[in-house]
Amino acid sequence: MGVMRGGKKGLRLAIASGKGGTGKTTVTAALASVWSQALCRPVLAVDCDVEEPNLHLFLRPVIRRAETAKLEIPMVAEAALCADCGACRELCQFGAVTVMAGKPLVFPEMCHGCGGCLAVCPTGALVAGSRELGRIEEGATETAGYLAGRLRIGEAQSPPLIRAVLARLSKVAEPGADVLIDAPPGVSCPAVTTVSGADAVLLVAEPTPFGIHDFELAVEAFTPLGKPMAVAINRSGPGTPELLALCRGHNLPVVAEIANDRVVAETYARGGLLHEAGAHYRAVCFALARSLAELPQTAREAAHV
C-alpha cells in the first residue's frame, strides 16, 4: 500500500467527487500532464468513467491497443438437460435465470456475472457464455500512459467493466509508475468500485449548495474504505469558507484551491489543460502533484499523532 521510496510501487490515486461536473477530469488531465515533470516518475492516466469517458478529449492519447471486455454469464446449452430442480432460480438474486415448465431461461442483461448458477446446475443445462461489456483502450500521451474503458451502448451495469479496466491496469502499469484514475461521478456502485481500486482519494469539490451537499455524501461513502483522502476545491467562491470548515471537521487536507476564473473556463472550452491557463495555474498543478504524491505518508503520520 502507498508510495514506497525507491520507486518499488507507485501511488494509485482516484480522483472522485460527489456531484458531477466539479472538475474531476480537468484535474486528472492536468495532473497527468505535469506529474512526470513535477515528480520525475512515470504516470498512467486511467478513465474509469466508462459511461461517459472524456479524459481522451483533453489528453488526446495515441491508442495502441483496444480489446473487447466481456462478462461470463450463463447460457442454455441444451434445455432438455434441465432437471427442473430450480437451484439456479433460487440462487440468483437478480432474476437473471429461471426455470419455467422445465425450461431454463436466461435474461443476459440482468446477470451480474457471479457464476453461481453455473456452479449449482447439476446437469450442465447451463454453460458459460458471455456478454460484451464494452471496450478497453490502451495508449499513451506525450507525458503519460493511458488506459480507458468505454461502456457498450445498451449495457446497464458499469462496475463489471470498471473491474475489467482495473484488472487490465494491474497488468499494464509499470511497477514504479503512479496511476491517476478519473472516477465516475456520484457515490453509488461505479464510483465505489473505482475508489476501492485505489490507494488514495482526491475529492474535487465545488463550493455551491449542491456541491457541498454531494461532497458530504462523498465523504460519507468513501471514508469507510479507509484510504487517505484529500480535497481540491474548484471554482472557489463565496461558499469556500463553509467547505473549508467541513474539511477541517473531517480532518481532510485541502491540497488545492482553483479560482472561479473565466480564463480557466476559456482554456477548458478550447480543450486546453488547467496548467496551460497561466503561470499561476501551472504552479497550482505542480504543487498539487507534489502534495498528492506525499498523501499516503502524510495520512500515516497524521494517524500516528
Next chain:
Amino acid sequence: MNAIIAVSSEGPTLADAVDPRFGRAAGFVLVDPAGNVSYLDNGSSQAMAHGAGLETARRLADAGVSVVLSGVVGPKAAAALKAAGLTAVEGLDGRTVGEAVAAYRAGQTG
C-alpha cells in the same frame, strides 16, 4: 374453451378494473371454463425489487392458468409465459375484469 383465464385485476371480482400491469398487478381473477371465479393474490410480487414479472408468471403457471389477460406484459415475463406455454393478451386495461373476459371470448369465438 376449456382454459383457465387469469386477468390482472385491482380487486377480487369480475366488476373490478383490469390492472394495467402484469408483474406488479395486485392480483389475478381466475375464471375457469365452468365460469367459476377465484382470486389469486399477487401482493408478494408487488413488493419485489426486481423479477416481479417472472415470479408472477410462475405463480400463474403453477395455478394451471393457460390464458393471461392484462394491460402490458414486460419482455422477461412474456418470455417466461411463452416458455411455460401460456398465452398472453395485452391491451385489455380500461375495462372491468368481466368485460375483458367477455371481449377475449368474443374474439375467440368470433
